[in-house]
Amino acid sequence: xxxxxxxxxxxxxxxxxxxxxxxxxxxxxxxxxxxxxxxxxxxxxxxxxxxxxxxxxxxxxxxxxxxxxxxxxxxxxxxxxxxxxxxxxxxxxxxxxxxxxxxxxxxxxxxx
Amino acid sequence: xxxxxxxxxxxxxxxxxxxxxxxxxxxxxxxxxxxxxxxxxxxxxxxxxxxxxxxxxxxxxxxxxxxxxxxxxxxxxxxxxxxxxxxxxxxxxxxxxxxxxxxxxxxxxxxxxxxxxxxxxxxxxxxxxxxxxxxxxxxxxxxxxxxxxxxxxxxxxxxxxxxxxxxxxxxxxxxxxxxxxxxxxxxxxxxxxxxxxxxxxxxxxxxxxxxxxxxxxxxxxxxxxxxxxxxxxxxxxxxxxxxxxxxxxxxxxxxxxxxxxxxxxxxxxxxxxxxxxxxxxxxxxxxxxxxxxxxxxxxxxxxxxxxxxxxxxxxxxxxxxxxxxxxxxxxxxxx
Numbered sequence: 001x002x003x004x005x006x007x008x009x010x011x012x013x014x015x016x017x018x019x020x021x022x023x024x025x026x027x028x029x030x031x032x033x034x035x036x037x038x039x040x041x042x043x044x045x046x047x048x049x050x051x052x053x054x055x056x057x058x059x060x061x062x063x064x065x066x067x068x069x070x071x072x073x074x075x076x077x078x079x080x081x082x083x084x085x086x087x088x089x090x091x092x093x094x095x096x097x098x099x100x101x102x103x104x105x106x107x108x109x110x111x112x
Numbered sequence: 113x114x115x116x117x118x119x120x121x122x123x124x125x126x127x128x129x130x131x132x133x134x135x136x137x138x139x140x141x142x143x144x145x146x147x148x149x150x151x152x153x154x155x156x157x158x159x160x161x162x163x164x165x166x167x168x169x170x171x172x173x174x175x176x177x178x179x180x181x182x183x184x185x186x187x188x189x190x191x192x193x194x195x196x197x198x199x200x201x202x203x204x205x206x207x208x209x210x211x212x213x214x215x216x217x218x219x220x221x222x223x224x225x226x227x228x229x230x231x232x233x234x235x236x237x238x239x240x241x242x243x244x245x246x247x248x249x250x251x252x253x254x255x256x257x258x259x260x261x262x263x264x265x266x267x268x269x270x271x272x273x274x275x276x277x278x279x280x281x282x283x284x285x286x287x288x289x290x291x292x293x294x295x296x297x298x299x300x301x302x303x304x305x306x307x308x309x310x311x312x313x314x315x316x317x318x319x320x321x322x323x324x325x326x327x328x329x330x331x332x333x334x335x336x337x338x339x340x341x342x343x344x345x346x347x348x349x350x351x352x353x354x355x356x357x358x359x360x361x362x363x364x365x366x367x368x369x370x371x372x373x374x375x376x377x378x379x380x381x382x383x384x385x386x387x388x389x390x391x392x393x394x395x396x397x398x399x400x401x402x403x404x405x406x407x408x409x410x411x412x413x414x415x416x417x418x419x420x421x422x423x424x425x426x427x428x429x430x431x432x433x434x435x436x437x438x439x440x441x442x443x444x445x446x447x
Binding site for chain 2: 032033034035048049050051053054055057069075076077078
């Protein structure tokens with residue numbers, strides 16, 4: 001395994017844990033599967049469709065997202081929106097990430 | 113044509129393992145997501161066929177996507193090895209089971225056990241071997257998946273299997289059953305029925321009168337029963353044609369009928385109740401009416417094999433050609 005691959009696989013692992021949070025935050029504005037991929041990508045969080053599409057359904061089943069079919073346009077699309085429960089969870093997760101970042105920075109400073 | 117069939121085949125491959133109740137919604141959403149992806153690539157100047165290929169391959173193995181949708185973890189054996197595992201173990205079992213069945217039964221017969229007992233011993237040995245193979249085979253793959261020592265092997269297997277490409281999509285399953293297939297099946301049933309009537313009519317002329325080949329006790333109930341099962345079997349084949357393809361319920365009914373036809377014949381043959389004792393002595397082969405005859409064992413084994421194949425074949429068709437597609441993909445990569 002060369003250096004790039006090593007970085008790649010660990011970066012993936014770190015990001016995987018934040019995809020849920022990213023989706024919940026992004027979908028405070030209603031969005032559909034492919035559009036969400038683009039939004040996340042533009043925000044610097046590239047995620048694969050095969051991760052996001054099933055994830056949206058699972059989050060909906062847990063009541064963190066709600067969905068609605070939009071059939072006004074030529075292609076019917078399923079729009080998701082973060083529920084109040086989802087927003088609450090997102091706020092908590094965001095706090096966890098910020099704590100983590102601070103802790104890691106402390107660790108980093110302590111070693112240097 | 114290819115531009116539509118890839119997506120259709122991909123959707124079919126994903127939806128196959130998603131519960132019926134959620135299929136419609138998942139299909140609609142996934143289809144629109146795939147089309148969104150293709151559209152954007154085409155808008156960026158990509159060729160439509162290449163765009164479709166890239167989008168589907170970006171989504172990856174449909175089986176894994178379906179597992180993500182259903183939240184079903186396939187992680188006792190991880191994603192890199194699972195395709196290999198699910199490919200090898202069933203084949204290993206399919207190859208060894210008949211060998212064990214035949215070998216153990218044959219050894220028992222040589223050792224002097226009567227045929228029915230030998231067949232029972234063979235069957236129980238086969239069940240044991242299947243369980244052992246499934247267990248140790250699975251354990252081996254779990255080890256390969258987890259053990260640090262096996263990392264190199266794991267990576268070799270993963271790279272040999274390679275990343276998923278659309279070429280591995282199974283052929284469209286549930287292909288419409290053709291007229292010629294149905295005619296062939298119904299003809300087979302008719303020929304079998306004809307054979308049954310022919311065997312029933314076989315007799316030998318002796319000074320004391322005509323003696324039928326089949327044991328007289330079979331003529332009133334057994335033979336009409338077999339004929340009745342055949343009629344229903346023929347009807348099932350017609351029903352399959354009307355429905356258009358094999359389904360699991362149809363394959364189940366077909367399997368029950370096949371067993372209802374084959375099992376009694378094998379049983380009666382092994383019990384020595386198939387051939388009329390008077391007929392056997394008239395042709396100077398009195399042993400023929402007994403169950404412990406190679407001829408009777410051959411009939412029982414033959415009927416059992418044909419029945420097993422009939423049951424297997426219908427389920428295989430109901431399931432579609434998914435394994436075949438995967439196998440040919442691996443072979444074509446290896447070549």
